[in-house]
Amino acid sequence: MVNPLVFIFALSYMRGRMSGGETHTIPTFEFMMYGMLLIQLFLDVLMNSSNAIKKNKALFAFRQVQPISSIIATGAFYFVVKLAVYLLVLVIMYFLGMEFRIDDPFFIIINAVALWLIATSLGLIFAIAQCYVPEISKIQSVLTRPLFFISAVFFSMQDIPPEYWHYLDWNPILHAIELSRHAAYNTYSNEAVSEFYLFGSALVFTFFALSVYQISWKQAISR
Numbered sequence: 001m002v003n004p005l006v007f008i009f010a011l012s013y014m015r016g017r018m019s020g021g022e023t024h025t026i027p028t029f030e031f032m033m034y035g036m037l038l039i040q041l042f043l044d045v046l047m048n049s050s051n052a053i054k055k056n057k058a059l060f061a062f063r064q065v066q067p068i069s070s071i072i073a074t075g076a077f078y079f080v081v082k083l084a085v086y087l088l089v090l091v092i093m094y095f096l097g098m099e100f101r102i103d104d105p106f107f108i109i110i111n112a113v114a115l116w117l118i119a120t121s122l123g124l125i126f127a128i129a130q131c132y133v134p135e136i137s138k139i140q141s142v143l144t145r146p147l148f149f150i151s152a153v154f155f156s157m158q159d160i161p162p163e164y165w166h167y168l169d170w171n172p173i174l175h176a177i178e179l180s181r182h183a184a185y186n187t188y189s190n191e192a193v194s195e196f197y198l199f200g201s202a203l204v205f206t207f208f209a210l211s212v213y214q215i216s217w218k219q220a221i222s223r
């Protein structure tokens with residue numbers, strides 16, 4: 001918990017000093033906080049769940065333990081960690097006298113759960129793929145590196161002209177971050193993002209990942 005907490009405070013403070021107190025009606029610290037928390041949630045769940053089958057392969061000798069159990073347990077652990085970090089940040093902000101709002105806390109949780117489902121589903125797909133091709137982890141690392149910079153962690157879609165939105169709004173992480181900012185401060189615009197796209201992406205990824213798992217898990221763990 002300490003590592004993400006320090007990382008969030010350091011980057012949020014630096015961004016706040018550079019751009020001033022507010023970013024599109026939301027305090028810059030909170031603007032950065034939601035971006036940092038959600039991108040860390042996605043990357044941590046994806047990276048660790050994609051290695052869960054390989055790390056826990058010895059446990060699958062027990063009939064009660066299924067490969068998907070290790071994926072769910074790993075993903076759930078990192079979700080709880082990030083939730084604890086979020087609550088801890090709010091407590092620290094309260095004691096420091098920093099003003100904050102949460103206009104729609106339920107919608108923030110729903111966004112985080114949708115993003116968690118996407119990350120866990122991708123982690124399950126990569127975990128199965130690594131059983132057949134171990135080098136797939138290197139491709140995964142290359143694919144995830146740019147996400148930190150194209151997912152609206154450091155910028156808002158309101159900073160980008162509408163004619164260029166289609167270059168970025170294919171990314172469901174961006175939708176989760178921008179929608180969470182809007183849920184915290186309803187004055188923050190959500191014009192460039194879509195709830196339907198985020199939840200639809202979560203449903204599609206979950207269905208596809210479970211289908212891949214159902215078809216290939218026995219062959220995967222026997223390799």
